[in-house]
Amino acid sequence: MRRETTNLIRFVLEDIVPPILRDSAAFHWLARRVWGEHITRLAAFRERAPFLTDEEYEMLYREHPRVHDGTDNSDACIDRIASDIVGDSICDVGCGTGALLQRIRALRPDITAMTGVDFVVDDAEAIENIKYVAARIEDLPFEDNSFDTVICTHVIEHLLDYRRAIAELRRVARKRVIIVVPREREYRYSFNPHFNFFPYTHSFLRAVHPSPRFHTCEDIGRDIYYCEDRPAEEPTEKPLKDQAA
Incomplete structure (x- = not known):
């Protein structure tokens, strides 16, 4: 399933179906018909978030069905990411199978060094010039300023200590x-x-506070796209707008 399709489904579930129904036993019953008992395990997973062991966390993600073909990103987000990359080296943190890195390589052949990071990289596709590293985002095994551009898509929403990750x-x-x-x-x-959960762009801006002067935060088809220039490098060769959408 493409990201654009799931975003349309999310529009119906989040903006049309009222909360009193979304949290009801009737919706739970219907969701189990579609998703099986995994929907119940997901609810329990969130309720126990502060008390989960590393083993429980990893097991749920290993067992979670993959919804999207390849990457979780929409074509619009991929095009925007590729356009906004600066420098010769990039790191995709939370790379999954490496699908986003492959899309970026097709769009930006000028990028010479690509690294993908995830806590499980067993199923990442081996591609020339893409290096994979198994690590957690909260404790990346790299020196300061190791990459020109660091990318992290559809990961922050999964992390309990997201401020440490950022x-x-x-x-x-x-x-x-x-x-x-x-x-x-x-x-x-x-x-x-x-x-x-970030229902508005300004909700996410609170999560990344304080943002540097050069940053942008906007909605791209029900996904929040955030991009910032690191303060020591302001402005880069492709300066961002000084704004938040």
Whole structure:
């Protein structure tokens, strides 16, 4: 399923179906018909978020059905990411199978060094000039300013300590950080193992506070696209707008 399709489904579930129904036993019953008992495990997973062990966290993600073909990003977000990358080296944190890196390589053949990071990289596709590293985003095994551009898409919403994760992204980025998260509301019975929910762009701006002067934050088809220039490098060769949408 393409990201554009799931965003349309999310529009119906989040903006049309009222919360009193989304959190009801009737919706739970219907969701189980579509998603099986995994929908119940997801609800329990969020409720126990502060007490989960590393093993429980990893097991749920290993068992979670893959919804999207390849990448979780829409074509519009991929095009925007590729356009906003600066420098010769990039790191995709939360790379999954490496699908986004492959799309970027097709769009930006000028980028010579690509690294993908995820806590599980067993199923990442081996591609020439793409290096994979198994690590958690909260503790990246890289020196400060290791990459020109650091990318992190559809990851922050999954993390309990997301502020520490964002600090790590900024630490290893030399010129630019790009983050994409879904614009969504929280409900008891959700089809994703998300801990954090950002219904508006300004909701996410609170999460990344303080933002540097050169940044942009906008809605791209129900996904929040955030991009910032690192302060030590302001402005880069492709300066961002000084704004938040």
